[in-house]
Amino acid sequence: MLSPVIAAHLLTKKYKDFAAVDGISFEIAPGESFGFLGPNGAGKSTTLRMVGAVSTRTSGSLEILGLDPNEHGPEIRSQLGVVPQQDNLDMELRVRDNLIVYGRYFGINTSTCAAKADELLEFAQLSDRKKSRVDDLSGGMKRRLTIARSLMNDPRVLLLDEPTTGLDPQARHILWDRLFRLKEQGTTLVLTTHYMDEAEQLCDRIVVVDKGTIMAEGAPADLIRTYSTREVLELRFGSDNNATVATQVVGIGDRIEVLPDRILIYSNDGDSDLDRILAQGFTPITTLVRRSSLEDVFLRLTGRSLIE
Amino acid sequence: MTVAIETPSARAIAAGVKPRRYGSWYVAEHRIRGIRSYSKTLLFTAVGSPFMYLFALGVGLATLVDRHNGLGGTSYLAFVAPALIASAAVTAAVEECTYPILMGFKWNPIFFGMNAAPISGAQIVNGIFIAVLARLLPTTLIYYLVMLVFGAVPSPLGVLDIPIAVLTGMAFGLVIASYMATVEQDVGQPAFIQRFIIIPLFLFSGTFFPLTQMPIFLRWIGWISPLWHGTELGRVVSYGAVEPGWLTIVHVLYPLALCVYGWRRTQVVVTRRLNK
Numbered sequence: 057m058l059s060p061v062i063a064a065h066l067l068t069k070k071y072k073d074f075a076a077v078d079g080i081s082f083e084i085a086p087g088e089s090f091g092f093l094g095p096n097g098a099g100k101s102t103t104l105r106m107v108g109a110v111s112t113r114t115s116g117s118l119e120i121l122g123l124d125p126n127e128h129g130p131e132i133r134s135q136l137g138v139v140p141q142q143d144n145l146d147m148e149l150r151v152r153d154n155l156i157v158y159g160r161y162f163g164i165n166t167s168t169c170a171a172k173a174d175e176l177l178e179f180a181q182l183s184d185r186k187k188s189r190v191d192d193l194s195g196g197m198k199r200r201l202t203i204a205r206s207l208m209n210d211p212r213v214l215l216l217d218e219p220t221t222g223l224d225p226q227a228r229h230i231l232w233d234r235l236f237r238l239k240e241q242g243t244t245l246v247l248t249t250h251y252m253d254e255a256e257q258l259c260d261r262i263v264v265v266d267k268g269t270i271m272a273e274g275a276p277a278d279l280i281r282t283y284s285t286r287e288v289l290e291l292r293f294g295s296d297n298n299a300t301v302a303t304q305v306v307g308i309g310d311r312i313e314v315l316p317d318r319i320l321i322y323s324n325d326g327d328s329d330l331d332r333i334l335a336q337g338f339t340p341i342t343t344l345v346r347r348s349s350l351e352d353v354f355l356r357l358t359g360r361s362l363i364e
Numbered sequence: 365m366t367v368a369i370e371t372p373s374a375r376a377i378a379a380g381v382k383p384r385r386y387g388s389w390y391v392a393e394h395r396i397r398g399i400r401s402y403s404k405t406l407l408f409t410a411v412g413s414p415f416m417y418l419f420a421l422g423v424g425l426a427t428l429v430d431r432h433n434g435l436g437g438t439s440y441l442a443f444v445a446p447a448l449i450a451s452a453a454v455t456a457a458v459e460e461c462t463y464p465i466l467m468g469f470k471w472n473p474i475f476f477g478m479n480a481a482p483i484s485g486a487q488i489v490n491g492i493f494i495a496v497l498a499r500l501l502p503t504t505l506i507y508y509l510v511m512l513v514f515g516a517v518p519s520p521l522g523v524l525d526i527p528i529a530v531l532t533g534m535a536f537g538l539v540i541a542s543y544m545a546t547v548e549q550d551v552g553q554p555a556f557i558q559r560f561i562i563i564p565l566f567l568f569s570g571t572f573f574p575l576t577q578m579p580i581f582l583r584w585i586g587w588i589s590p591l592w593h594g595t596e597l598g599r600v601v602s603y604g605a606v607e608p609g610w611l612t613i614v615h616v617l618y619p620l621a622l623c624v625y626g627w628r629r630t631q632v633v634v635t636r637r638l639n640k
Contacts, residue, residue: 061372108480110476110479110480110638110639111639111640112639121372121373121375121376122371122372122373123373123376123377128376128377128380129482129484130380130383130384130387130482130483130484131376131377131379131380131482132376133480133481133482134376134379134380134383134481134482135372135375135376135379136480138480138481140476140477140480142473144472144473144474144476144477145472145474145477146394146398146472146474146477147472148397148398148401148472149397149398149401153397157390157393157394157397158477158481160390160393160394161383161387161390161391161478161481161482161483162379162382162383162481162482163379163381163382163383163386163390205477209379209481212372
């Protein structure tokens with residue numbers, strides 16, 4: 057097996073007494089697309105900042121490209137592309153200049169930077185906006201420009217912190233397409249997200265993180281198989297009746313979960329379970345049989361309470 | 365024949381050499397591109413401001429002062445000009461050491477972007493300060509040329525007013541930058557600094573009248589102000605103002621010490637903030 061691009065063992069980051077990342081271990085292979093999935097405050101971004109060699113770990117070991125970020129921060133960062141959660145493009149500069157000044161940080165000469173900037177603006181579908189002010193770009197365009205910027209040094213590893221948060225569906229799909237192309241070219245992608253569809257679309261392997269620890273690890277399909285059933289049957293009986301009906305529907309499905317607005321029955325054959333429920337005389341207002349998703353896994357592992 | 369196999373770590377180490385060596389200059393280059401976006405305003409100020417001040421004070425007010433021979437033979441124009449060039453440098457330096465620092469962390473957090481590339485916090489600070497220097501040099505050069513046009517520099521040594529003004533500006537700017545780097549919430553600190561630190565020091569640093577004219581209990585404002593030191597030093601080179609030799613040395617060492625303190629302190633604060 058190829059040596060891992062990133063290897064973390066009992067990686068920990070503490071702020072005074074609070075452990076933002078609490079002893080996590082993982083390895084990421086070259087060319088792999090790896091996702092950190094977790095609610096807000098789970099420690100995803102902190103982990104990514106340590107992997108990005110900008111935040112010093114409190115304890116544990118961490119190697120990126122075989123180097124320790126405590127000793128070789130600039131060297132590691134020379135091989136990374138970083139797309140932060142919050143765009144930090146320079147508003148004083150125009151679109152193309154943003155790429156050129158960033159390329160210079162890697163010691164690339166100005167003329168090579170200029171050529172690379174044009175190539176990446178094409179890739180990011182921003183060629184016609186190269187002289188625009190950054191402020192005049194839409195959210196999706198800024199995000200694509202940030203991705204283009206992160207590619208100025210032909211990174212071996214691309215770190216993306218919630219790359220599509222706040223974007224409309226069209227912008228997300230364009231972005232996914234660009235990221236998928238990079239993956240095809242062999243770039244290692246490491247991303248954090250709380251969008252399940254994004255994780256399913258982009259990641260070969262996922263770790264579910266909550267409260268600074270890893271709750272589960274595996275390919276999206278494996279996680280669904282392990283932590284959920286093949287299908288989920290959703291039934292609505294009205295807010296006042298859901299809880300009562302749930303106590304009466306017994307022996308159907310693997311597991312039943314009652315939410316304020318609906319009942320979820322985790323099942324390997326949703327249609328036949330629905331037929332059995334209807335045959336017992338129950339009359340739901342609406343019914344839905346759907347495939348189990350990563351979201352079901354996520355909510356099971358991290359709970360349904362609101363995290364802010 | 366041997367084939368060299370480039371390991372990822374060897375490639376990373378090779379790629380880190382240039383950023384480690386020249387990172388500060390890359391940041392300066394970036395910042396100078398930023399300054400260029402408002403270069404027209406800067407040029408207008410750099411040329412307009414010396415004409416305005418020298419005409420108003422060095423010509424207008426001077427007629428009144430010189431009529432009463434208030435400075436014992438020295439023209440008021442020659443007296444006030446070294447103070448004005450130093451003040452211009454201070455104003456420009458403070459501008460470049462307040463907003464860009466606040467912006468880099470807060471409004472438009474480009475420092476985090478630089479640091480995600482191979483640039484360290486210390487290099488970011490170096491680059492910002494190199495860019496401040498790059499703005500101060502033409503600003504003070506233009507000011508000096510206008511002073512020459514007004515005949516405000518009797519001695520050829522007066523050309524040293526340029527580096528003295530730059531040193532004064534940097535001393536002020538770097539200390540203020542070290543404070544601005546700590547600001548997490550913008551509640552109008554730059555405006556406060558301008559109104560309650562820069563303007564009072566501008567007025568009470570022996571700028572328009574000798575510090576000895578001030579009551580003794582207010583003279584300390586001048587003593588701690590790099591502007592007073594820069595102004596007095598400027599007067600020594602510009603028209604041969606007489607003062608004890610040790611004081612001239614203090615006028616050089618004090619702003620230099622502030623520069624070193626401000627520079628190192630800003631590096632420490634910026635590095636700490638980036639490494640959270």
